[in-house]
Each structure stands twice: as structure tokens, then as C-alpha cells.
Amino acid sequence: MADPEVPKDLPEDALTRLDTQSGHYVFTSDLSVNEFILVDEAGFEPLGLVMGSSIYHIGYQQSNWSKNQEMTVLSQAMYNARELAMTRMEEEADQLRADGIIGVRLEVKHAEWGQHLAEFIAVGTAVRAKDGSNHRTVKNKPFTSDLSGQDFWTLMRAGYRPVSLVMGSCVYHIAHQSVAQSLRQMGQNRELTIYTQGLYDARERAMERMQTEAAELKALGIVGVHLHEQSHQWGAHVIEFFAVGTAVVKFQESQLTTPSLVLPLTDTGDTL
């Protein structure tokens, strides 16, 4: 406990739990058996399940009825709360002297007991390189990634290394049309560019924020980007664009062999 790098943010209970874990070395994880074997194969060992959470009160912002505008107060809240949860999870991983966290899940739950309260949770499995090599980010934090154990293995073999889970959020109010405008356009088949423009603006902002975050970590690219478009509970004209993906860097040549064509007899049937 005399480690000067021990974070200052974790509750005593968490510290006790993490300490016990590393001592006895009964690791906890949410990896499936396949994932566990592949993580082992990739040269890492799981250390423990780590999590961070933040219960956040989201403030209020008056929107202008007829204007496309970002609800900056809400955007900041959505980003800050996720960041808080992520940082706490990273601190737990630090406590375990982990190199990184894989299989990170980032969830938002809206509490029923408070109208503007949201609970942000980040959960993942902390891992450490068995050969003692350093995989931490340029900011000396453990790497994070939302990739599964399988994907983690493939990524490492393909010569890429995850750097960090990167994200960008933008809560945007899309303008209502004025009555005069609506009346004018009623009898026409036409594009409503005011809506399109609002959507573009919101999406670009979210993506740019994610990209900037990756650039700051000197990443080469971002894989597995998901763009979520959600209304949460702010009504139909306020949407949140949330972009999230794993930033990667190239660290060696690919070691994978040419795959052969396999046609599975069951369709996975995954859709967006």
C-alpha cells in the first residue's frame, strides 16, 4: 500500500477487495472459456474483474424551439460521467498492476428513483502480459478495449495492439419547423434540410471527439466503431450520438496464416 502510484479515488472497500485478490491469486473474470484460453494464448493472464461506476445528475438546458443546437450541458454530462466510470475502472486495474482491461462494457441506466439521474457503469477484465512487457498507453494508463477475448487474440496476432477505448458524445436538439415553414412545405415532396443538417452536425461532432481522443493517444486507427443514436428520455427532438470504438497501434508484422473459406451451417443473424 506504500506505492506512490496508488490512486486517491477508490473507496476503502474496493482497495481491500483488490488486495485480497492479488494475494491469493484466485482471479475473477467474466471471460468465457474460449476467451480465457485465447487470452492465455495471446500471452496475457487475467487478474480480476474490475469496474467503475458513477451516478450522475444530468443538468438542465433550455433548448431553442426553432434552432438546431447542441445541448452542451447534456453532452458534457454524458461524457464526463462515462469518463468518471472509466477512470475508476482503470484505477482498479492499476491497483492490480494490470497492463490493460479487455472486454469493457460501458452501460447507461436511467434510474427510476430520480428523474435526471443516470448510472454509468464500466466493467471489464484486467489482464497482465506474462512476459512482463509494457502495454500501457502514452499517458501511462492501462490499455482498455471493448473487444472480446477472441478479437483480442486476433488483433494481437494481426500485429495490432489495443490502446484505449475511445468515445465521443453529442446531445443535440434538432429544430422544430415553424408553422409558416410547415405550411409552405406541406404540399411538396422535398427534403427537409434543416433536419438533415442537424443530424450531420451532431454526428460529425461525436465522431470528431472520438477521433481527437484517439489522436491524443497517438493511435493509428480505430476499429469496431459503433454509432449509437439514442433519445434517452429527452423527447423526440433531442438525440444523443455516441461514437465508441477501440483505438489501435501497429506493433509488429502480422503472424496470422491465410484463412480458408469456411461456410458455417448456421447463420449468426446479427443485425444492427
Add this chain to the structure above:
Amino acid sequence: MPWFRKTPSTSGTNNPDPLAGRQWLQYAPEDAAQCQADQDALERGTIPEGAKRRVQRTVSGEMPWMSTLSVSELFLAELLHIEPIVQVAGSCYYHASTDQRNRIYLDSNLDAANLVRAYYQAKDVSLERLREEARNAGAHAVIDAKHHFKREGTLVHFSIVGTAVRFKGLQVPRHPLVSSLSADDIYRLWQRGWMPMNFVLGYHWHCMPVGYRTRSATVSWYNQEVTTVTERLMETRNHAMDRMRKDAAEHGRADGLVGVSVESQIEETELMFSRGMGWDPGITIDGTFFPYEENGMVEVPAFNTEFFATGTAVARLSRVPLLTSQIEAVLTLQS
């Protein structure tokens, strides 16, 4: 008097204050002039400044690339000499013409031609915007394109997001290929001599007024098929699939469709008929007489039948795995 006093965070526990010394980020609000400029750009048929800037900064290497590809696809892409460049998107909100009470006009066949057109326009305009971003990035194709359609009343919204990729060593075409298939699927098709060609849509919306005969079948106590509605839904399906084939043929060669997903829906609604120029006392539908009211209008119960399908058009180029030259030829010939 402090109304909103912060309670001391140390009460009861000896946990440290987790928020001490943290710096909060601040976002700048948007610029009204830029919003207007972007809207004008959309009206002119081009894309907003922000989208152009993102593509340009990513291509120049100032920013890291992004892609919707999963890890295994990324590896496969490398193997196939496909290089992900940047994530690209296209969107459009299209409004179909209505009257003052937000009702839609039907044509003489009782099809909602305006609404069908709105679907196709929203799709075509969005795809063109997606292609423009891809062209700006110098891409050969947009793969793994995920789309979504949403309709609220007569307002149709379409968005599509995919990854622009470069095929190493090939000439850049004027018209990048758009496909909703993953790199994985494209690889399999290529191995079998097939080439994905386009994202296609099949949509039709028909309104069917019903009289007593059909209504009675829906409320009777017996087991019986409501054949008229079944038939009408099948007709709607035929129209939608016809349009889908046409949509595929319009945008280049197509020998078939794969990865098609289908939705259909029947809804209860009302249909207004107006007397027009003549002096008919009313109209007869399905054996039931509906007299015109004093204003020359009559409201008739009806069913909406709606059929919606999306998929990828594919063309057979060979019986063996495709050669690079064949892929290049197809891309250059795309119009």
C-alpha cells in the same frame, strides 16, 4: 443564505472525495453561420463542411483512421489488400406531400406514390452523399454499410454508415461501390466469382378501402381467411419486389439479390373520398354504399398494406475466384 449547500463528502465514511482536483471539459456551442452554410450546402446537393473536414483530415494522416470493421474483418481486409480509410456516412430527411391535416394523397390506384417516392429519394440522396464522402477519400468502395429507415407520419429518414476502403493497386473509380456486406462476406463472394454491386430497396404502400363484406369477416365468430386483404398484401409485395429488381437494374448489372431482409405491415386506417366534379350520391366499395356528406367527402374504413425490403445486388462475373483485373473493370464501368 445557502440554499444549495453541498453536504460534506466525508460524512460517515473515510473515502476520499472522488471529484477533487478534476478538470471538467467544456464544449463550445455551434456557430449559427456555419449551420446556415451547411444547410445551403445540402440544398446545393453537396455535403456539410464538417464531413468534408473529417474525411480530409483523416486521409491526410492528421487523424487516426476509423472503421466499423470488426477485428477479424480488419485482418481479412489486410490479407485481401483492402485498406480501410475512414468511416463515411450519408443521411436524408424527406417529406412526402400532404394536405393541411397531414393526410397523404393517393393516386388513382390508391397507392401512396408520394410516400414511395420519398423512400427512394431519401435512399438515393443519402447514398449519393455517402459516395461523395467516399470520393473525397479516394475510396474504391464503401463496405459494411449499416442503414436505418424511420418514418414518422410522412417524414422519411434514412441514414447509412459504412467504411470507405481502398483496394491496393487498383485505379480509383468515379463511382465507389456501396455494399452492406462485411469484408468477410465480400471475400466469400469473390472466391465464388460473384461481385457485390449495389444497395437496393424495394418498397410499396397501398391503401385498401373495405366495406361490410370484409369488415364482417374480421369480426365474425368463424374461422375464415380474409382473402381480399391477403390478396392485396401479395399485390403490394409484388409491386415492392418489382421495384427492387428495377432499382438493382438501374444502377448497373445485377444477376441476383443476397442478404435481403423483408418487413411487411398491415394497419387499420381511414380513407377520404371526395365527390369531384360529378353529382354522384356516394361510392360503393366491396358491396357497401357510402353516401357523400354535405361537404362532398366521405370517410371509408381501410387497411394500409406496406411492404419493405432491402438487400445487396450481386453479379456473376466468373465461375472461379475473381481476378483483380475483373474487379477493376467492374468498378470502372459502374455508372
